[in-house]
Amino acid sequence: MQIYVVGGAVRDELLGLPVQDRDHVVVGATPDAMLAAGFRPVGKDFPVFLHPQTQEEYALARTERKTARGYHGFVFHTSPDVTLEEDLIRRDLTINAMARAEDGSIVDPYGGRRDLDARIFRHVSEAFAEDPVRILRLARFAARFPEFRVAAETLALMKKMVEEGEVDALVSERVWQEVARGLMENTPSRMFTVLRDCGALARIMPELDAAWETDKGVHIARVIDTAAQHDHTLAVRFAVLVQGLGGGVNDIGTLCKRLKVPNDCRDLAVMAAREQDHMRRACTLSADAIVGLFERCDGFRKPERFADMLLAGECNAGAGAYPQRPYLLGALAAARAVNAGEVAAGCGDNKARIPEAVHRARVTAVTQWIGSAEGGRSCLENATGPG
Numbered sequence: 001m002q003i004y005v006v007g008g009a010v011r012d013e014l015l016g017l018p019v020q021d022r023d024h025v026v027v028g029a030t031p032d033a034m035l036a037a038g039f040r041p042v043g044k045d046f047p048v049f050l051h052p053q054t055q056e057e058y059a060l061a062r063t064e065r066k067t068a069r070g071y072h073g074f075v076f077h078t079s080p081d082v083t084l085e086e087d088l089i090r091r092d093l094t095i096n097a098m099a100r101a102e103d104g105s106i107v108d109p110y111g112g113r114r115d116l117d118a119r120i121f122r123h124v125s126e127a128f129a130e131d132p133v134r135i136l137r138l139a140r141f142a143a144r145f146p147e148f149r150v151a152a153e154t155l156a157l158m159k160k161m162v163e164e165g166e167v168d169a170l171v172s173e174r175v176w177q178e179v180a181r182g183l184m185e186n187t188p189s190r191m192f193t194v195l196r197d198c199g200a201l202a203r204i205m206p207e208l209d210a211a212w213e214t215d216k217g218v219h220i221a222r223v224i225d226t227a228a229q230h231d232h233t234l235a236v237r238f239a240v241l242v243q244g245l246g247g248g249v250n251d252i253g254t255l256c257k258r259l260k261v262p263n264d265c266r267d268l269a270v271m272a273a274r275e276q277d278h279m280r281r282a283c284t285l286s287a288d289a290i291v292g293l294f295e296r297c298d299g300f301r302k303p304e305r306f307a308d309m310l311l312a313g314e315c316n317a318g319a320g321a322y323p324q325r326p327y328l329l330g331a332l333a334a335a336r337a338v339n340a341g342e343v344a345a346g347c348g349d350n351k352a353r354i355p356e357a358v359h360r361a362r363v364t365a366v367t368q369w370i371g372s373a374e375g376g377r378s379c380l381e382n383a384t385g386p387g
Contacts, residue, residue: 001029003058004084004099004107011095014106014116024051024058025087025099028080034058047078061087085109089125092134093141097124115151122151129157132166136178139194143185150194158198167203175204176259183237188228189221205259207251208242216244219318227315232308239269239312249273268305271297272312279313282324283379287366290331291359299332306332327379334369335362 009022026034031047039049039058047060061082084099084107091097094112101107115122121138128134135158142148150158161167182191192208195201202209211217220241227240238261245251252273256266278285278293285293293299299306310325338361347353369375 001033002027002084002101004101006088006099007091007096010098010100010106011112011116013100014098014113022056024056025061025084026058027061027082027084027087029060030080031060034060063087063090090127091124092128092131092137094122094124119145119148120151121148121154123154123157126157128154129161129166132161132170133174133178135161135167135195135198135200136170136175136182139191139200140178140182140185142194143182143188143191146187146190150197155198158200162199162203167200170204172258172260176261179205179259180234180238180265183224183241184228184234186228187225188237188241189225192224193221205255207245207247207255211245214246216246220244223315223318227312230311230315232311232315235265235268236308236311236315238265239272239309240315242269243273243276243312243316245273264305268308268312271305272309275309276313276316279310279324279328280317282328287331287363287370290328290366291335291362293328294332294335294362295359300336303332303336323379327375330375331366331369334365338362338365 004025004027005022006025007023009019012019031041034047034049035041038052040052042048042050042057047062049058050056051058060078061084062078063082063086088097088099088107088109094110094115096112097108097110098112099107106113110124111122121141123134138150138154138158142150179191182188185191192201192212195204196209196212201212208220211220223244224237224241227237232240242252242255245255247254249270252266252269255261256269261269272279275293275297278289282290282293294306297306297309307329310328314322314325338358340358340361343358343361344354347357
C-alpha cells in the first residue's frame, strides 16, 4: 500500500499558499485492507475512506470510463493494480495532477510543475472533454489565480465541448455551486471572462452574457471585484453581479429560477435591483418616501438584509463617496426606535388606524433625523460621484 497527497494540496504547497484540505490516493490497496486499517468508508460512487484520526479523505486509485452525457455518466474502476499515473491522468488540469509521496518527493508525470511556473491552465488529457463541470472548475480557478492564463489548446477544447452541448447537460444545482464558489474567490470577474471566452456563459447565464457584450460588462467586472476586495458575503456579491442586467428584476428572477439560486441570494438581488434608483436618490427623498422604502424592503424586521442591499448599492456606485449608506442606516435606526406598541395603544379600539399611525410616527422620526446635523444636510453635502 502506497499513499500519496494529491491535487490542490500539492499545487498550493508549491505556490507557497496555505493548504486547507489534503486529499490522498492509495495505490495497491483494497477496500477490505482499508477497513482493516481502521478507515471509515464514505464514498458512494467509488471507494473513499476517512482516516480514523485526521478524518482526511483517502481514495483508492481508480480509472473511469465515460458512459453517458453529463458529469454523472461515468463508470469507475478500482483495483490494487491501478497505478498512480493512471489515477492522475483522469484529473482536470496538469497543475492538479501532481502527487507528493510519503518521502516528500513530487510525482509529476504530466508537466504540472512546468505549467505552475508558467502560470498556465492546461488539461491533462482529452478526458477533460468528458466532464462539463471541468469548464466551470477551470473558470473558478481563474478567479482564484487571476495571473494564470488558459492554454490555447485547452480553450479550444472547452469551446468544442460547448458546441457539442456538453454544458447543456449540467444540472442547475451544480452550476450554481461552482458559480457561488467562484464568486467567493479574490477576482470573480475572471471566472465570467473565461466562461465567455469559451461560450459557456451564453449557455448557463445568457442574461449576464448579453450584458457583458455591452459597456456594462466592464462595469460589472469592476464592481464584482470590488465586492470581493471588501470581503462581502455571497448574497451581496451576487446582488452586485446581477444588478446591471439589461432586463432588470425580470432577468434576475428568470436567472435565479433557472439556476435554483438560494432564497437569500435571490431576495437580496431582486430587492437591490428594484430599489437601486431610490438608493441612488436617497439624499433627496422625502421622509415619507424613505419610510416607504424601509417598508417595501422589510427593513424593520430584517435590518441586516437592508444593510446588505446598501453594500451592494455602494459597490455598484463605483468610485467616490456613497453617503447614502450611512444616511439610510441612520434613518432606519431612527424609524426603528419608534415604539410601535405605544403607538398602537394610542389608537384605542380602532385597530384599522394602527398601520397608518405607526407609519406616521416613523415618518416623524425620520423627518427629525433628516433635520439633524448628522442627517440630511451631511448627506447632501457629501453626495459626490455616480452614487
